Structures are given as structure tokens and as C-alpha cells.
Amino acid sequence: MSAAKSPGVGAEAPPTKAKTDAPITLIEAITQALAWEMRHDDSVVVLGEDVGVNGGVFRATAGLQQTFGPERVLDTPLDETTIAGLTVGMAAQGMKPVAESQFDGFMYPMIDHIVCHAVRLRYRTRGRLHCPMVLRVPWGGGIRAPEHHSEANEAIFTNVPGLRVVMPSSPARAYGLLLAAIRDPDPVIYFEPKRIYRQYKELVPDDGEALPLDVCYVLRDGDDITLVTWGAQVKETLEAADRLAEDGISAEVIDVATLKPLDFDTIAESVAKTGRCVIVHEAAKTAGFGAEIAARLAEESMYDLLAPVERVTGYDTHIPLFRLEMKYLPSVDRIVAAAKRAVAAG
Amino acid sequence: MSAAKSPGVGAEAPPTKAKTDAPITLIEAITQALAWEMRHDDSVVVLGEDVGVNGGVFRATAGLQQTFGPERVLDTPLDETTIAGLTVGMAAQGMKPVAESQFDGFMYPMIDHIVCHAVRLRYRTRGRLHCPMVLRVPWGGGIRAPEHHSEANEAIFTNVPGLRVVMPSSPARAYGLLLAAIRDPDPVIYFEPKRIYRQYKELVPDDGEALPLDVCYVLRDGDDITLVTWGAQVKETLEAADRLAEDGISAEVIDVATLKPLDFDTIAESVAKTGRCVIVHEAAKTAGFGAEIAARLAEESMYDLLAPVERVTGYDTHIPLFRLEMKYLPSVDRIVAAAKRAVAAG
């Protein structure tokens, strides 16, 4: 392995040929993106717990170690501080590490290296060093997993300057955003909504095309109300839009996808049209990232608003163990009710 | 030392007599509160780096080890994970530890034990165990300190269910809120705005009277606009109110003081009266805690608002080293300008 610092076609492409002809799931799109970038940039390495022979507990790195070898796909000792610190060190010295936190609930020990170092290397050294790392985090609830395996903790990272925070909600966006995250010269947290890892398949051409890291997606056009969401809740929100349509309410659905930096323009434009906004997220309500979107609306779209903003979110308590967890997550019913209130109010 | 689990007058009160007759600074009020509670509840222990003989790098624990002995005031090994983990363990077994993070920028390794354990013990065990701990954190910029000594990171904690987050801005509130924090049976993060540790003195009777942990303070009445802030920025915000008064604008100033749980009612009442709100905080704007307040206004006070909400905050970048840091912090000028815009808009 040589020390190439810029992307370029690797000398020996691995034998696995991407099957661009079959539809794939969100998690398969992640694997596909990792493989594409590893083939084309040999400074990309993957590291984490069980990412090697085992291919990750969710199989996101399945086959990568077999293809690229143990020097490109590294199992780490069982310590998240270690993973974060090694990742920062490698990134500062010209590699592009893609680290995995096995679950959302285990990433907290990584915060110190992210907040004190990853996002500061460039700033602190006036550009002499920088930190082109990605941290992949299987995120969110609803898979009947044990404690600490169902956290929606994205808000913690959105107040951190210098960071990018993205969360795909479809196979195609998972692919394009992961490529962009790896190529970006600054640190990116890439949250993976594990509840929809295998929700559906779509065709994702393995063409190495990245998506922008600062663009929201309008998934459905509408005139009466804007529903803003991200991650796994895109599913419920789209279902809610269907239900609203049955009642003659035309809902526009926006997948934020790139939380930080936030593409507020797309949201503002939509609200300028609809006059109403419901924000949907899994995380606890208070100081969740929905607060930032509502705040921007209060600052910049106040004259457009025909009704109060509503947030439909997880409650301000912990997501319960699985017997009760679905009662914690925002349901289609709750979204529909909030949207109807907003429409009635205006 | 016995293992009393409930407050009660200790057998041997230490010789130091509180001087209730002399005005004291905010940091002296902290010391006074610690001493009061340690005298009256021998399950209270103080721990942290340099809190012992040295009395803390800011002198918050000055004299405590001399008075209460090394079994009540413990220097820890130099590791924040250790401090957090020991604190949780002690609290779960009936002590009331008051831990110190020497500076805001060093508390990140504590997050794991706070988020995964401190705030979950009660929930996870259905009340069998709980975690009556306090984490004291000298907070914020403006003291010409080195890197990582000037962080305003309160927003990270406000999305965490089960936590209480408070930040006093006067000697009297520092005293009353710290007593309340120690007595509260759940974990509390107590941020200390270090820039105003010694800003001014006031009389703080050493009477053991705690303040509520969920109440905002209206520091100044006004009719035209509501200025909401907390911590060290209370200083600039009050100055801004003075300046606005010169121009005939009557500003109400609210010190949030207890960020989580938020006393939104007090803010909403004020905005119902003034129709305008400017939120001021040191932390970076995006997803700072100001977002939550603005969001609540967008949800619950929309019909009261005569002008868009404004946030005057730190920029979305790191607070610079000290040659530039004052240009990062919200200035009186910026607050006044925002308030005038809001008044002009309505």
C-alpha cells in the first residue's frame, strides 16, 4: 500500500465487480460506497470494532477486509477513545480514515477527540494540519435492540463548530453522501438510520458520484404544509403525507439529510409557499436539532408563517427498552395530528 | 465520618464561621455553599483535580480540605473519565459527590458516564438506584486563558433527558442554586461563568436557603422588548438594556439561570407583554440553547410576536485564542443593534 494522498485509480482494482444492475438496500449502498472509495483512493482505511473478518455487526463492511486486506480494514481494540484518537492521528498525517462506532450509544467517549481535536486541527494550526475523517454511526431506535443501541444523539454534534453532520434516508443518498463525506477534507459524522437499513431497495449505480454535503431534499411537493424530517422518520413522515393527502391536505416533505451545515434556504422556500411547518425527529424534543430549524423559522420566516411551528419528536425522556420503544418514537398518527392542527390554525 | 444519607446538622461544625455580614463574589458564594452543605450533610464530598490543598485553580474549594479533611475533599488522578465514573459510583451508593471539571474544555470525557449512566440509573432500575451528583464546571470565555479554557458547551447537555443544567449569574443565585443542585436527588450540571467569578460582590446570607431549579429570573422589567440570556452574558445584556433605555426603549431582561428544565412560562409571559425577543448567548449560534427558546416561541408564542426573534450569539466557529476572543463574544453593541432591529420591525 502506498501513501497516495489524493484520490486516483488504485493500481490493482479488487476482483469484486459492482453489480450496478440490481437494486440494493441502504446498508448495501454504504458498503458499495466504501468499496468504491477504497478502490480509488488508497489513503482510505476503515477501522472499528468487528469491522474486519466479521464485516461489522450490521454487515456494513462485509467483504471489505477480504477484498482490501487487513491493512485497509482494521479491527480495533475495544475502546472508543482509542478509535477516535487513532483516527484523528491518522487523518492528521494524510490518511482518510473511516471509523465506525458500533452503535450510537457507544460514541460518547469519542466526543473529546472530535470536539477538542478533529474539528480544531485546521483552525488551531491555521491550516497546517487538517482532519479528513469520517465517523460512521448506526443511529436510532426501533430495532428491538438492547439498552444503548437506540439513541438519537445527533443534536449533541450540531452545536460543534467545524463539524459536518449528515444522515441519509435512502440507498442512493447513503451512497452519494458517504462518498462526499470521505472526500471532504474536514471531519464528518455520518449517521446511519439503522431501522431503515433494509427497509427497501433501489438502483444505486456504482459510479462514484458524490452528493453535496449541504443540500436538503424535497421528497414530495405540496402546498399546504411543510413536513421537515431526517433519518428513519422520513418513513413515517412520508406515510403521514399520504394520509394527509387522503384528507385533501397537500404536504411537502423535506429530508434535511445534511444537518450541519443546514440548507435552511430550501426549508424557508417551502414554508414561504405553505405557511406551515411541522418538524419531525426521533430525538428528545428539548434542544433537539428541530429546535434549530424552528428557531431559524422564527428568525427568518416569521412573516411567512400562518400557524405556529410544531415539533413532533421523541419525548423528553430516554427511549425505553423495546417493549415500549415504539410508543416513544413519533408515529404517523402524531405527525398527522400535528399537521392538521397547523392547517386548522392558519 | 458516618454514612448519613439525609441532610442533618453534622456532629462537629467546623470552626470557620461564615461571615454573613460582608459582601462576597460569585466564586466566594460557591465556596460558601459547598461549606454550608458539607457542614450539614456528611454524605457530601468534593472531588476533582487540584481541589484539595490547592483549593482549586480558581479557589472555589479554598479552605475546604483544611476544614473538612482529605476524606471529604479528594484530589483525583488526572483523568476526567475517572472523575465522572467514580462520581456515578459513589452517588449510586448513597453519597452526594460534587465533582469539578477544572475547565469547560476538559469535561468531554465525562459525557459518557453522564449520558449513559448518571441520567439513567433511576430510569434503568425503575428507581432502585439513583444518582445525586453535581458536576461543577467553570464555563465560558473572556479571561485571556489558553486553548480549551473558554468553551460555552452547555447546549450539548440540554438535549440529554434526566439531566438538570443550571448556570448562576450572581453571587446570591450561585449560592442558592448550588445548594439546590447538591440536594437534588438527580444529576445536575452546574456551570460557573468564570468571567464574572469576581465581577462584583453582594451580600449572600449563609442561611442554607436553596433556590428552585426550574425558575428564570426577571432581572429588569421592561415593556418594549424581552432580552433573554444566561451566565456571563447577563452583564452585557444588562448594559445593553441601559443603553436601550437611553434611547427610550424599555427592555425586560431575563436570566434563564436554569436551562434544563426550562422555565418557558416566564419567558412567554414577558414576550406576551413585549412582543419582541432577542436571545443572547456566548455559544455558537447553530443549535445553541438559544435555538430551543426561539423554537418554543415559534411554537407557543407566535401570535404574541410582533417581530422576528433574534439570536445574538457567538459565531459558528471556535472561540479564538485571546488576542481575538472578545470579537467572538456577543458585545453590547451587537445586542443593542439586534434589539433596535426588533423594535423597528414590529
Added chain:
Amino acid sequence: MTVAATFEIEYLQYLGPDGKPTADFPAAFSDPETLLPLFKEMLFVRTFDTKSIALQRTGKLGTYASSLGHEATHIGIGASMRPEDVFAPSYREYGAQFMRGVHPREILMYWGGDERGNDFEVPRHDFSWSVPISTQCLHAAGAALAFKLRKEPRLAVACCGDGGSSKTDFYAALNSAGAYTLPLVLCVINNGWAISVPRSAQTGAKTLAQKGIAGGLPCLQVDGNDLVAVLEGMRRATERARNGEGATVIEFLTYRLHDHTTADDARRYRSEEEVKAAWERDPIPRLRTFLTTKKLWDEQQEKAWAEACGKRVDAEINAYLASKVQPVEAMFDYLYADPPADLLKQRDAAIALEKRA
């Protein structure tokens, strides 16, 4: 050459895989009768484990972490503690917990997705299961510090795995245990694997026991499939702790005979030969052989006991299966002692939503 310090790690084994003594038993355990009740508990855990896995396979339990193969270590640890001591488990030390009074139904409840599983009827002061690896080691250290400051004659015992011994919290625990001379026993249960990562990939250290040297602690390596060695290791460590001499790190060498959890498939990453060889070191047959030789156990007793175990576990399973799901307000009611007004509003809304549904 000037030598600044030297260290030695002792290895304990008394009963070999074939059930024959490999050394004189320590005085405290020289009467084989003392081992019999513990052997029966080992059999009980194995029954519990087998039935729990079956329960999961039929969809009546969530992900479950088996303790197959760890019985001697777990039972030995639990048997060495006093009720007033504090135990800080990771997530599979059922044997130790049974010895302390935790009900099997509580364990099932927890893996069945119900927080009430952590509301142990007995022992009230033990720590709950700890999923974030090795964080419990520091909590145990904190408990030990509390005991020391309050001058209570109690100690804390924490368990973590071979993987867990890489975790910074484990190091922090041993560092503070040494700094404060804490009444603590840190048990590293080396079962060869941390999910798919073999022990050899965790560290370059020859033994995991030697990590204790970093904190100035005495360390032992113990055959964790030999109940006598486990008991003797724990005896030494708890005695030191009770005498105010501080903490000990013990590495228990055992093997994870099952998948990591029911969500794992170990065939992906480890060889059948390795597992087969590990079965030869199974802690149960060796103790059975020994006790049989000593005329303390026979096939008939085994059969009767197996039946008793099966019945008891079935009763526990039934109790678990009969439990009603908590009402929706449970997720609000155990957050704060004194819940904020906004939270109570959310609670009301959630209850109203339930009623409508």
C-alpha cells in the same frame, strides 16, 4: 544494570480439565463438600442459559447473551462475595447474580425489553447490567471509594471481558484503585473473544492480569474453568480488600462456548476446532468427575437435579411471560424524582394518545 522494579504474575489451577487435581487444594477449599452446592448452581445456570436461548429462538425474548462455559468463573465470583458487598456486572454474569439473589425472571425481563428486570428484589444495592463496556469498573471503584470513606467493611467486585480490558474505563478503574487503595476486585473474564475480535488482537500483553501492574496492584491469572482456582483467587483478593490492603486484578481464563449473543454467528470468525478444543476444558464435566470420584455425586443425583433445575427455570420463564407490559407513563415516571412541568405535560399527552388508540 540497575533494576527499578520487578514483577511476577502467579497462575492458579487446582483441578485439571480431566477432573484430576493438579495441585494441593488450598486449605479453605480442601473439603470437597464445600464445592458441591456450587457445582449444583453451575448446573442450574447452564439450564437457565439453554432455556433462555431456546426462548429467544422462538421469538419470546430479545437478544440474549449466553454464559455457556463461564459457569465456574461466574459462580465462583458470586460465591466469594458477602450480601453487603456490591457487585458490578457487565451483561452475562448470571451465575454470580444468582448467588447474590437476583431472580432468573429479572434477567429474562431485562433481555425481554423491560426495565423492571433491573429492579432486583435482591440485592437492592448491586449495580444494574452495564452495556457500555467496562464503565461498570469505574462505578465499582466509586462504590469502593464510598465504602472506604464511610469506613464500612464492604468491598466492590466488577467484571469485564477480555475486550473490556482494552477499554479506557478499565484502566481508569485500576489506576484509581491503586491511587486510593480501594477495597475492589477487578475480574477480567477472558473468554477468548470480544464478539469477533480474538484476545490476541486486543493487546500485546502476554496476560491480561498484568494490566494491574500499571496501577501498582497485585495481579493473578486463574484457570477460570476450575472452580477451586476461581474461589482461591477471589479469596485472596477479597481478603486483601477487607484488610484495607487495596485492590486486586484477576484474569480468569475461560471460553465463550456460545455465539457472542443470539444476534451473532460465531462461525463467521472462529474455527470449529477451536471451539471443540474449548469444550474439552468445559468447567462442568471436570468438577462432575472430581465430585463423582469423591462419591459426592452420581448419575441419579444429576438426573434429579436437572429435573429440579428445569422446573425452576420453567416457573421463572412463565413468570416472565405472564408479566404485563408497563403502561406508557412508565417512561416518564422514573426519569426525575421531581419531574418538570413540561415533562408531565408530555406524559399526559402520551397517556391520552394511548387511550385514543
Added chain:
Amino acid sequence: MTVAATFEIEYLQYLGPDGKPTADFPAAFSDPETLLPLFKEMLFVRTFDTKSIALQRTGKLGTYASSLGHEATHIGIGASMRPEDVFAPSYREYGAQFMRGVHPREILMYWGGDERGNDFEVPRHDFSWSVPISTQCLHAAGAALAFKLRKEPRLAVACCGDGGSSKTDFYAALNSAGAYTLPLVLCVINNGWAISVPRSAQTGAKTLAQKGIAGGLPCLQVDGNDLVAVLEGMRRATERARNGEGATVIEFLTYRLHDHTTADDARRYRSEEEVKAAWERDPIPRLRTFLTTKKLWDEQQEKAWAEACGKRVDAEINAYLASKVQPVEAMFDYLYADPPADLLKQRDAAIALEKRA
């Protein structure tokens, strides 16, 4: 008794406090001439340090962390590295940094509250100062891992203090260094104090060197006030690393002769006697005595060199004092390679505010 493992920590000292050899010098440093240029660098650092403290006292510098007493350790570490290696300092290893090409004015800039101090003209790839204790140890391990994966013949050196050796990041670094056999040298600079906390309160370990055993690493304890011992310790460690044999932990025994920083008052927590005794072990006089004995140094040379050092430091101070404050947009310009639109708007607003002021 079966022994699972044994360990031994070697202690290195060649030049006693009185300037007399206490053992035969290692072959690599048997020619005293090799020590002369390093001795001169030690004197230079001390001049820099003295003048920096004075500068702070007159309000022309922010908080400053002195390196008084650490000169042999710092210079010896820096002298043992190659330009292409990577150094990960904490915040007071100026001597090591000077050996690597960092300009004194950069150090002043940093403590003077200006990020440009970290934009080293040389060496471009070294890590910046690291205030969060011991986090740099893991960054160095990451760098070493990068070198290993890319098969580059380079190594990484990290420094932390006695306090820093309690930090979980330090343990994580040595754990991963052992697990991956990294080309890394972990230097624990034991100067007796972590602000007000004495070495004895950090850990129950007899030596800090022995922490390496936890990761299976060879460890050395070295008289850090003896330049020869420092060089020899580093020579062994770097050789191992370059040979692909992995990492080493070295404890350097020295003493922090000054306050922790200029913001500290050490008289609060340590005795005058202790400090007086430490001055007896000062690394500079002993090397001066030795070199004088060897006729390689005399008072005249000392005087001339002191003058040269003073001039050079003054020039650096003047360069620092003459530096203009960065424009307000600097705080926006180094955050992202590709700054988001909202940030650029904030940048514009901040510039506009400046213009108005």
C-alpha cells in the same frame, strides 16, 4: 507456584548530580563532544524560558508554562528524532521542539493568544500543542499506525507528564501501540507534580514506566536530568521502533523547578526544602561540570554563549511583539476548507462590525 509472567524495569543513569559518571557511557555517546551542542541547546532553552516568564510578568504574554528543569529530557528527546518523524508534544517541551526547528517566536505567539503560533514553519507535520492532557499520545499512535500501514520508515514520539500518565488516553495509546506493534515512543516526563497533585497521588504504581507492561511494551525508567541517560533511553526505543519491534514506554525522572504555569503559585502546595533538593539535581550544572572536566567548556565560552542566547531570544521576542493581531475574519477562515454559506454571512457581518468600530 506457577508463574504466568515476570517483568523487570531497568533504570538508566550515567551522569550523577555531581557531574561524575556513575556508569560507563553507552558506546553511542562515549565521545563527550557529541554532548556539547546539546548542552548549548539546554542553555538556550533556559534563557528562552527565563525571558518568557519575565515577558509574562510584564503583561506582554498570556499564561506561560515554564520548562525550567526539564532541559535534559526535552533536548534529549528532540535530538533523538529525525526530521521526518512526528513529534506530539503536550505544552512545555520547547527544547524538543527547538531541536525539530520550531521557532521561539512561534511558541511566544501561541502563549500570546495567537493561533499562528501553531503554524510551525518547520516541522510542518508535527502535531500542535495539546492542552487536553495526553490526548496527543493517541494522535501519535495514530500517526505511527499511518506510518506502519504505508510502510514508511518513520516513527512518532509523544510526551506527557506524570499526571498525564493517569489519563485514559495514555493507557489507550499504550494499549493500541502493543496491539498493533506501532513505531511509537511514549515519553512520560515525571516532574513530580501535576499542578498541585504530587506524583504519589496519581497512582499506586512504584514506577510510571511499568504502565507499559499493561500493553506488553518494554519500559525504561531514566534519570531525566542526565542527558546521557535520556539519549540512551531514546536510542534504544527509536531503534526498536525503526526495526519494526514496536513501541516503548520511557519514564523520565525530572522535576518542575518553576510553578506549574505563570498562573500558579506552587508555594501553596509544596515545600521549599523539596524544591531546594531538586535544584541539586538540576540537569545543567551536572553536564557543565562534566564537560568542563573534559575541557570542552569553560566560563568564557559560557559567557559568550549566554550572550548569544540572550540576543537570539530578544530578537524572537521582538518578532513576536511586532506581530499584528489577526484580522477578525481569521476566526472564520480556518474552520472548513469549504466554508458553508451561513458561516460566510457571519464572516461578512463580523467584518462589517469591525469597520464600523
